[in-house]
Amino acid sequence: KKAKAWTDFPEADFGYAPTQEVHCAVSFKEAARGCDKQVEVLVQEDCPKCNGNRVEPGRAGQTCPFCDGVGLEVIRDQAIPIRTTCRVCKGSGVYIYYKCTNCFGMGQVLGKRRLIVPVPAAVEDMQTMRVDVEGQELFITFHVTSSTYFRREGWDVHTDAVVSLSQAVLGGTAKVEGLYSDEHLELKAGTDSHSTIKLEGKGLKRIDGYGYGDHIIHIKIEIPKKLSPKQTSLMKSFAELEDNTRGTVDGVVKRKKWTDDEASDYSAKESPYNDGTSGQSSPAIVRLAKNVFKRLFLRNS
């Protein structure tokens, strides 16, 4: 049975009508992964009182007196008479004097339905989906709330991960929130700021069906803004050892050489001096620097 246009409904005059469009808010993660969302809609259904017969129970409809039950009327005010649907019985041929009081003689009422909407993975903001609810067409528009953490680019997601200075210098691990689960990053010693780590296949599901995009993590090194006196002192010691300073470091006077006592303070049995074989730091200097960093940051964190 074909549903009536919603404008036929008396309730439509009061702002009630079968739902034609639903707006569904989904979070970034829900949209990326796909999820089920519950929505409530109004559908036309047979009036429970008259079972859709439009007549008050115990009464019967009569033959339409206006069209004699034909369902058509003839408009004769023009040269050629026009046959058209009877205005009184709307073509049914039946005139109902005792209209069902529940449905105002419409035979149908609005009923609430709860729908589980399968939000497709990787759905985009303002994407619309058409669903069929008991023969009635319904459009669902998804509103994807933007995330302050995730950024989407095609099938890839991008996030920032803040690591400490010592993590970046010495390496380590960091936990980051992924689309599907928490991810543990292995940070290599000497990780640069703004370098990226790619987690393959941890992005969005491709609609073309070929696997998943990637999760790209942008490393941001957080430079400590406030150091304890001890951290400051160790940082200065590190600065004294730093051999690639372009310019000067506040509060640090570069010395040519460390005394043996000073060197043994930081790294027993390790020579702190550059071995002079190349422009790069000697392994001893690197070890010493790591040692300083460990003392500088790890103890206070």
Ligand SMILES: [Zn+2]
């Ligand atoms: Zn009814």
Ligand SMILES: [Zn+2]
């Ligand atoms: Zn009629």
